[in-house]
Amino acid sequence: MIVYRTKKDISGHLHTLRNEGKTIALVPTMGALHQGHASLVEKASAENDIVVVSIFVNPTQFNDPSDLNLYPRTLDSDLELLRHLEADLVFVPSANEMYPGGDAQIFDLGNLDKVMEGKHRSGHFNGVAQIVSKLFLLVQPLRAYFGQKDFQQLVIIERLVEILELDINIVPCPIIREKDGLAMSSRNVRLSKEDRKLAPFIYHTLKLARGKTASLSPSQLKEWVALQFRKQAEMELEYFEIVEDKGLIPLEEWDDGVNKVACIAVHLGGVRLIDNLKFD
Numbered sequence: 160m161i162v163y164r165t166k167k168d169i170s171g172h173l174h175t176l177r178n179e180g181k182t183i184a185l186v187p188t189m190g191a192l193h194q195g196h197a198s199l200v201e202k203a204s205a206e207n208d209i210v211v212v213s214i215f216v217n218p219t220q221f222n223d224p225s226d227l228n229l230y231p232r233t234l235d236s237d238l239e240l241l242r243h244l245e246a247d248l249v250f251v252p253s254a255n256e257m258y259p260g261g262d263a264q265i266f267d268l269g270n271l272d273k274v275m276e277g278k279h280r281s282g283h284f285n286g287v288a289q290i291v292s293k294l295f296l297l298v299q300p301l302r303a304y305f306g307q308k309d310f311q312q313l314v315i316i317e318r319l320v321e322i323l324e325l326d327i328n329i330v331p332c333p334i335i336r337e338k339d340g341l342a343m344s345s346r347n348v349r350l351s352k353e354d355r356k357l358a359p360f361i362y363h364t365l366k367l368a369r370g371k372t373a374s375l376s377p378s379q380l381k382e383w384v385a386l387q388f389r390k391q392a393e394m395e396l397e398y399f400e401i402v403e404d405k406g407l408i409p410l411e412e413w414d415d416g417v418n419k420v421a422c423i424a425v426h427l428g429g430v431r432l433i434d435n436l437k438f439d
């Protein structure tokens with residue numbers, strides 16, 4: 160495994176690998192790696208000759224400076240895990256390396272960044288699009304792997320590839336959960352012991368909500384979910400939406416003709432947790 164810190168060095172190596180006819184996969188991450196990331200690397204490794212993992216806490220996707228400061232940084236153990244997973248190249252750039260000329264690029268993502276995360280984290284997805292487009296252009300992978308926990312991000316990345324007319328296959332990977340159902344996330348390590356015990360309530364509520372689609376309309380279900388969280392003093396529901404899975408339009412009525420995904424964001428002890436569940 161080789162760790163690169165500059166675009167120039169990694170692109171030289173990638174150029175050689177491409178000339179040798181190797182298939183290259185990219186797994187973009189912000190570090191603080193867990194089993195969810197490991198599953199992306201494993202899948203990428205099974206389907207490609209070379210796996211590139213990027214580790215970069217991208218400042219432009221944080222609308223809240225304290226969230227950026229508190230984001231866990233665990234480079235040594237990340238590299239140890241990646242060595243164990245036999246990743247080939249790891250790219251760990253500095254902010255200056257990725258944004259030498261600032262970060263002015265604006266992407267028109269239409270409705271996709273106006274709902275849910277986009278509504279509550281202004282500029283977040285533009286920042287994601289900035290860094291992912293830079294990584295795509297640098298690595299030029301055949302395939303790039305993204306977890307479905309960040310469902311809205313995944314849909315936006317698919318749109319980004321269309322906007323930039325890139326020939327990259329986006330591979331969605333299933334959410335990996337702890338035994339008690341909590342979706343794995345780098346942010347989970349910031350939960351206190353007590354809050355960690357409460358956190359599976361989010362997935363539990365998503366599953367209960369899915370069981371109520373025959374008797375409640377989408378808006379009644381939203382009210383029901385809001386009520387469940389009002390009963391939990393420690394948790395604050397930021398949003399719960401049921402959207403169709405392509406344009407992310409929130410559903411007013413049940414529509415059998417579209418695939419539905421319920422997405423949720425919750426604050427628990429100063430940590431913001433997201434999750435989603437397919438409602439088909």
Ligand code: PAF
Nearest residue numbers: 187188189217287290309
């Ligand atoms: O999902 C993440 O970890 C980040 O949003 C990504 C895709 C690595 C971009 O910084």
